[in-house]
Amino acid sequence: MVAPVTFPKTERAEICARDTTLETLLTTPEGRRILTCIQCGTCAGTCPYGEHMDYPPRRLINLLRRGRIEEAFRSDSLLRCVACYACMAKCPRGIRLSDVLLPLVKEQTLARRPEIPAELQRALQNTLRYGNPMGESSRKRANWVTSAGTPVPILAERQKPVDVLWFVECYTSYYPRGIDGSRATARLFHALGIDFAILGNEEKCAGDCGQLTWESGLFETLTDYNLEIFRKYKFNRIVTGDPHAHNAFHVRYPMYGFHYPVLHTHQLLAEHLDALKPKLVRPLRRMVTYHDSCCLGRRAGCFDEPRRLLQAIPGVKLVEMVHHRINSICCGGGGGGMWLDTWFKSKGMERLSERRVREAMATGADVLAVSCPYEIFRFEDALKTLGYDHKMVVRDVSELLAEALGD
Amino acid sequence: MQPTPHDPVRIGCYVCHCGTNIAGLVDVADVARFAGSLPGVVLARHYKYMCSDPGQELIVRDILEHRLNRVVVAACTPLLHEPTFRKALTRAGLNPFFLQVVNLREHDAWVHSDAAAATQKARELVHAAVLRVVHHRPLEIRQVPVHRDVLVVGGGIAGIHAALTLANGGLKVYLVEKEATLGGHMARFDKTFPTLDCAACVLTPKMAAVGAHPNITLWTWSEVVKVEGTVGNYRVTVRRKPRYVIEDRCTGCQECVDACVYREPRFPDEFNLGLGRRKPIYLPFPQAVPPVVLIDPATCIELKTGRCKKTCVEACGDRRAIDFHMQEELREITVGAIIMATGFRIFDARRTPYYGYGVFPNVYNALEVERLINAAGPTGGELILRDGRKPRSVAIVHCVGSRDEHTNPWCSRVCCLYSLKLAHLIHERTGAEVYNFYIDIRTPGKGMEEFYQRIQEEGLHLIRGKVADVYPDPNDGPNGRLIVQAEDTLMNEVVKIPVDLVVLAVGLEPHPDAENLRRLFNLSCSAEGWFLERHPKLAPVNTFTDGIFLAGCCQGPKDIPDSVAQAGAAAAEAYALISRGHIELEPNTAHIFDDCSGCKSCLPLCPYSAITYDEDRRKAVINEALCKGCGTCVAACPSGSIAQHLFEDEAIFSELEGLLSAR
Numbered sequence A: 001m002v003a004p005v006t007f008p009k010t011e012r013a014e015i016c017a018r019d020t021t022l023e024t025l026l027t028t029p030e031g032r033r034i035l036t037c038i039q040c041g042t043c044a045g046t047c048p049y050g051e052h053m054d055y056p057p058r059r060l061i062n063l064l065r066r067g068r069i070e071e072a073f074r075s076d077s078l079l080r081c082v083a084c085y086a087c088m089a090k091c092p093r094g095i096r097l098s099d100v101l102l103p104l105v106k107e108q109t110l111a112r113r114p115e116i117p118a119e120l121q122r123a124l125q126n127t128l129r130y131g132n133p134m135g136e137s138s139r140k141r142a143n144w145v146t147s148a149g150t151p152v153p154i155l156a157e158r159q160k161p162v163d164v165l166w167f168v169e170c171y172t173s174y175y176p177r178g179i180d181g182s183r184a185t186a187r188l189f190h191a192l193g194i195d196f197a198i199l200g201n202e203e204k205c206a207g208d209c210g211q212l213t214w215e216s217g218l219f220e221t222l223t224d225y226n227l228e229i230f231r232k233y234k235f236n237r238i239v240t241g242d243p244h245a246h247n248a249f250h251v252r253y254p255m256y257g258f259h260y261p262v263l264h265t266h267q268l269l270a271e272h273l274d275a276l277k278p279k280l281v282r283p284l285r286r287m288v289t290y291h292d293s294c295c296l297g298r299r300a301g302c303f304d305e306p307r308r309l310l311q312a313i314p315g316v317k318l319v320e321m322v323h324h325r326i327n328s329i330c331c332g333g334g335g336g337g338m339w340l341d342t343w344f345k346s347k348g349m350e351r352l353s354e355r356r357v358r359e360a361m362a363t364g365a366d367v368l369a370v371s372c373p374y375e376i377f378r379f380e381d382a383l384k385t386l387g388y389d390h391k392m393v394v395r396d397v398s399e400l401l402a403e404a405l406g407d
Numbered sequence B: 001m002q003p004t005p006h007d008p009v010r011i012g013c014y015v016c017h018c019g020t021n022i023a024g025l026v027d028v029a030d031v032a033r034f035a036g037s038l039p040g041v042v043l044a045r046h047y048k049y050m051c052s053d054p055g056q057e058l059i060v061r062d063i064l065e066h067r068l069n070r071v072v073v074a075a076c077t078p079l080l081h082e083p084t085f086r087k088a089l090t091r092a093g094l095n096p097f098f099l100q101v102v103n104l105r106e107h108d109a110w111v112h113s114d115a116a117a118a119t120q121k122a123r124e125l126v127h128a129a130v131l132r133v134v135h136h137r138p139l140e141i142r143q144v145p146v147h148r149d150v151l152v153v154g155g156g157i158a159g160i161h162a163a164l165t166l167a168n169g170g171l172k173v174y175l176v177e178k179e180a181t182l183g184g185h186m187a188r189f190d191k192t193f194p195t196l197d198c199a200a201c202v203l204t205p206k207m208a209a210v211g212a213h214p215n216i217t218l219w220t221w222s223e224v225v226k227v228e229g230t231v232g233n234y235r236v237t238v239r240r241k242p243r244y245v246i247e248d249r250c251t252g253c254q255e256c257v258d259a260c261v262y263r264e265p266r267f268p269d270e271f272n273l274g275l276g277r278r279k280p281i282y283l284p285f286p287q288a289v290p291p292v293v294l295i296d297p298a299t300c301i302e303l304k305t306g307r308c309k310k311t312c313v314e315a316c317g318d319r320r321a322i323d324f325h326m327q328e329e330l331r332e333i334t335v336g337a338i339i340m341a342t343g344f345r346i347f348d349a350r351r352t353p354y355y356g357y358g359v360f361p362n363v364y365n366a367l368e369v370e371r372l373i374n375a376a377g378p379t380g381g382e383l384i385l386r387d388g389r390k391p392r393s394v395a396i397v398h399c400v401g402s403r404d405e406h407t408n409p410w411c412s413r414v415c416c417l418y419s420l421k422l423a424h425l426i427h428e429r430t431g432a433e434v435y436n437f438y439i440d441i442r443t444p445g446k447g448m449e450e451f452y453q454r455i456q457e458e459g460l461h462l463i464r465g466k467v468a469d470v471y472p473d474p475n476d477g478p479n480g481r482l483i484v485q486a487e488d489t490l491m492n493e494v495v496k497i498p499v500d501l502v503v504l505a506v507g508l509e510p511h512p513d514a515e516n517l518r519r520l521f522n523l524s525c526s527a528e529g530w531f532l533e534r535h536p537k538l539a540p541v542n543t544f545t546d547g548i549f550l551a552g553c554c555q556g557p558k559d560i561p562d563s564v565a566q567a568g569a570a571a572a573e574a575y576a577l578i579s580r581g582h583i584e585l586e587p588n589t590a591h592i593f594d595d596c597s598g599c600k601s602c603l604p605l606c607p608y609s610a611i612t613y614d615e616d617r618r619k620a621v622i623n624e625a626l627c628k629g630c631g632t633c634v635a636a637c638p639s640g641s642i643a644q645h646l647f648e649d650e651a652i653f654s655e656l657e658g659l660l661s662a663r
């Protein structure tokens, strides 16, 4: 009997070999799992864009098992996959759809299209050229540090080993609302006396969007680069506030020999909750609902830590949306979705961030708390579009914690 | 013609092909040739089926013609055919313990793929046996009498049927049930598939028969707390929890219940899964057996505070059945055999959070719906929503907590059928549209496919797709409908069906008590936690512990017909054991040599209390009738003064020598 797959769970083992292709997939351990698919349709049923897919995972598996997977490449179905892990988390056979099969098919789908949706194309190119999808100058990556309000040491200038390497990531380095989150994180690290440093201008995007499409070229360039940089320094663990970077380090980097412990900022802060709690002295008097990000929640199984942090803030009342924890609904930004809004719209697809924000509004909360920098933009935008921006604000959990700090 | 230890050893060695089971991988001719070259081996043969009649005759003839005095058979596991070959030796006039069986099938051919290595391993195993068998001695099989009473644990349909079968056969049966009434799950159903006959109509007569049977001692509200002894002679301690009502005096009139100071029933009623209310003094359900009320100490004012008007006692009057001072009792019984019939529990649907059980009020599990459509249930048989309205559309979600790696990987076998049954009953009672969401419809068994067809004709909606999500319809207000979302895999489309009520067809899983019972009764469990049968095909109601048998869902999910059939089989096995009157015990007991120093270190180690100390001789003494041959004392004796039949040091060392001789 196959040992039952317990998922979600933070496992460090290789998901599958990095040179796996659709031709070799069925001979791998993951392929054997795929062979056990019972065609129950849970994947399509739970997919936030399931209605818009000609080839949901169930049908892909059927084609793969019959040696006819090429048929799926003619459809743009997989471009609609936002890599939200919903199908994978609920698959009764424990097939790791979003980790292996879907990105492999997505890569082929993209490769065979005459053109890639312009926004996505640009983001991928920028990431390759500048190390961030926005196309900002890589020499300005650490500029935000000057406005941090607290010292943010940079490894190259520090010259000695550090406990926590804080991998800041792109949105949180360049965009004002992202930088708000970084400032908050810096204040919290400082308040807790955490020994940390960042890579500064040496850092480049971890490449999660590349890995979500199994875009090996782009992804490997970034992986090689970042691994090289990591090797230069001595540190105990990597901490990042971006669940997508967390995901890349957690799922794909180990296939390339990466072996550091990785934590999301909120996991690290939750570890220090006893020390943090007495410092949270400013009551917020807010009704907060928390959105589980796909990569941190469903993929990494981190559901409790952010909630524990929120409940530690005096005055915060935490309420749940209908869909939460393992059943959370994606903001629509994963798997390249961040740069496909226009394309989704052209296909008549609802914006998932709007669906999510409606659910958040229905709770009566006035704060939508998040743990992913993508979500800040997506939800703030959705609130504006729907005319709710006076009733609800979006905040990273770290921002709320920093707000509650004394001094 | 019994050989004496001084006769020259003459060994016959037989290598079995077992069809192709062994010979398909192991070179049996080579192994036989090799055996023939070993010291003391007079002849060595290989043969297609040693266990067949001609195979056995071969051994008998050789013993007589070639004056063999030792036999080695290299075949399958000794669990299967050691008795067969021992009988062959006996037939030829040889003591049966001059035999050694080598397991070339399970230990070699079945677990390897390299033919040369497997053949080499077979040679080594045979070599070990040949060197060992030299040291065998003639031994006698012991016989002990069997106690004639039987214990049945669990009073669901399986336990009831097993107890009645044995009692009708004239045996005395103790039936121990944890709850206050017999009946188990079946007592909660309205109708049963595939016949749609009324569950109570077939079950309650059997319950009443148990209650009235002169050969059955029924102890409800009771649990087994200790089991000692072995097959034929189990000493069992049963704890009888106080029900604060004297069983012999209570007539079941329930006047006390009417008279209780609580005018209205207000405490969640366990029998109705909390869907109804009861008073502190109550009868679990109208046809309960025994028809005896009980008092719940957690809610009874008198038991909690000692300051109640005790109107119940007044109502009981001269019968004087109520006793607030009742204490728990421990009863000891001795039985020859035990039948386990402790059943299952339903899957807790909160473990699949996206179906909203425990969150959305109109999501029920199937057992709750069984109560709601039951005329004797909390709503008098009306299926209603939590706010009292009648549902107009209902979804039944199959495979909740079954066939799922995240919860239970097995198929629970009865859910498809009970879901079809519920679809029929719900439609019949409410006229609602019913949607069954399924992965596969599984209806094996006699009359089951026909039942499926009959329900199909009634026009329910069958949607092939596992439900992925259940959530309130955002377009309805509070108390609105629920959306059931799934892929209709036969139509290649995602459907979102608004319904008033969702029924979760929860799977069956091992009773939470099972692990505890396993230890108490020294049973084995499968990885999932079901009690393990001795052999899936050939000993399906036996366990690895002699004298303990299995019936019903404690062994795995099954329907009522199969539970009853298995209960009958378990009763037959117990009956066979008891009517034989005695059991035969392997003579593998330990014995003490005269040089015992009397240090007593073995005494506390014996798990069977078989060792005593002879004060006069200042030596330990082993009671062979109690010794089970576990070997603990043999290993522990500091002066090496204890030995064990069949496992003497010389035999084991020679065996090792044989195993290692090629290295």
Ligand SMILES: Cc1cc2nc3c(=O)[nH]c(=O)nc-3n(C[C@H](O)[C@H](O)[C@H](O)COP(=O)(O)OP(=O)(O)OC[C@H]3O[C@@H](n4cnc5c(N)ncnc54)[C@H](O)[C@@H]3O)c2cc1C
Pocket: B153, B154, B155, B156, B157, B158, B159, B176, B177, B178, B179, B182, B183, B184, B185, B186, B189, B191, B192, B193, B194, B222, B223, B224, B341, B342, B343, B344, B345, B346, B366, B367, B370, B414, B418, B421, B511, B513, B517, B551, B552, B553, B554, B558, B559, B560, B561, B563
């Ligand atoms: C919702 C639902 C509907 C069903 N409908 C049908 C149907 O229509 N037709 C059909 O054929 N089958 C049906 N089944 C299956 C049926 O319930 C089982 O086949 C049957 O109940 C098995 O009987 P059992 O005696 O083995 O177990 P149970 O009914 O579980 O009885 C076990 C008994 O043992 C007792 N017990 C447990 N532990 C101990 C202990 N430690 N000491 C003493 N006593 C103990 C329990 O209290 C219980 O009384 C249905 C099942 C479900 C869940």
